[in-house]
Amino acid sequence: MPRVVVRGAGLPSVVLGPGESLLFGRAPHGLFRPGPGRVAVALPDCAPHVSRLVGELAVGADVVALTWLGAGEAQLSGLFDAPGGARRVILTRSASALLDAGENQLVLLRGRRDAAGRFADLVVTLDVEPATRDAPVEPVGAGDTRTGPGLARGGRDWFVALALAEPWLVGADDYPRPPSNREIFERVREWHGYAWNLHRPQRVDEAIRAISAIAFGAADDPYLAPRAGRLLNTRFAVARRAAEVRLVTAADLAEVERAARNRKLPPPPGSSGGPAAP
Incomplete structure (x- = not known):
């Protein structure tokens, strides 16, 4: 079953497993119905012309799908295990794409604004990894000891x-x-x-x-x-x-x-x- 790690400059890493989804954009909170396994993340330093909700990343049992919901366009690049080698596609509203195993890059052209007010590309990295093993999920009580922050093994x-x-x-x-x-x-x-x-x-x-x-x-x-x-x-x-x-x-x-x-x-x-x- 796939596992996805989402990274970006100034963005805390988000790890998604099967059955989970991530909604992201300039200010996505409040624009979707929350539910189990659905989280929203605001991309840092977004330009004002970036949509409040630009995309949804959904992790299934076998595939990872990205649906573009923003008004503008974005580039999606699969860099490593794409069929036939690296690929690059343009995403427009309502378009969906399956992510390749390995690293994928989502680029919002001129989607970031720096402190000086200049525009630059906003890059989000979507790293699709196969899960090494399924660990049993156990309820954690208030007094239980939990494992501290760590790195995705094998990533x-x-x-x-x-x-x-x-x-x-x-x-x-x-x-x-x-x-x-x-x-x-x-x-x-x-x-x-x-x-x-x-x-x-x-x-x-x-x-x-x-x-x-x-x-x-x-x-x-x-x-x-x-x-x-x-x-x-x-x-x-x-x-x-x-x-x-x-x-x-x-x-x-x-x-x-x-x-x-x-x-x-x-x-x-x-x-x-x-x-x-x-």
């Missing part, structure tokens, strides 16, 4: 956190610097087989910002505080913190290393695809 940000915190997870905490964007991309590609869009350095930076927000919380997030030192020092702090609060663990690292080795092993003799035994 892009989880793999970036693993690569970023690797020196601390293997005990090399005297490593002179945190891994670079290129090193993170190569490690994720080695472990996972493909690396989303992490070949673009700005995507690695976005993932690290998301990791920082979860690892530190809004009150202590170093990316939200005035920066006295170099950006490298901030990345070092995020890497160490991700390991300390166990967003990723040494066991996670061992598991992905083992999975990567198994993918590289040749088939045993006599099996299909290997030489026959004498």
